[in-house]
């Protein structure tokens with residue numbers, strides 16, 4: 624089966640709609656979402672309405688989802704992130720809030736695992752170094768393990784039997800093989816707020832039969848999203864950064 628893989632949508636409806644359209648056209652029949660569905664952006668309800676309508680959804684919660692639910696201390700969030708949490712709490716529907724509340728921290732399927740940050744600390748750890756990958760390898764059973772949180776499209780692959788780790792950022796269109804019986808972590812990048820200096824929405828397609836992952840980048844109307852963020856009274860920084868992919 625083909626799975627659309629998304630993460631860190633962050634209430635960016637334009638970006639998410641573009642991604643869903645692209646991945647559906649590529650044949651996605653199931654969906655994997657690594658959390659942070661809300662926060663930062665101005666359209667939590669339209670995003671959740673689209674997400675909840677997708678078939679075979681395997682979604683976990685992220686730290687921003689937990690913050691909106693009042694289940695995470697946001698004192699260490701920066702000012703803009705805190706403002707967005709408060710905005711989301713004031714605008715999200717009761718039904719969408721109830722749906723968010725049911726999201727698990729981790730999902731394990733026979734052909735993949737899903738968490739937000741890292742397998743050993745799903746809510747908080749940014750998995751970005753080879754050392755962290757090594758340390759996390761005993762915390763998941765099925766590969767690939769899909770993660771989000773850093774907003775950086777990248778992959779780590781354990782080359783057995785020498786335990787050499789192949790890793791690096793993922794480029795648009797790049798296809799990576801997912802050999803069986805090896806440890807692999809894949810971050811599809813962020814749909815709604817990419818931070819790799821590339822403003823296009825980042826996402827991927829996982830083929831669990833051919834065992835490949837393909838990275839996609841999708842152009843969307845950044846200016847329209849910026850206008851909505853400003854109209855919602857959210858901090859200017861949250862609008863500006865989208866144009867730079869930071």
Ligand code: ZN
Nearest residue numbers: 631659687772
């Ligand atoms: Zn995020």
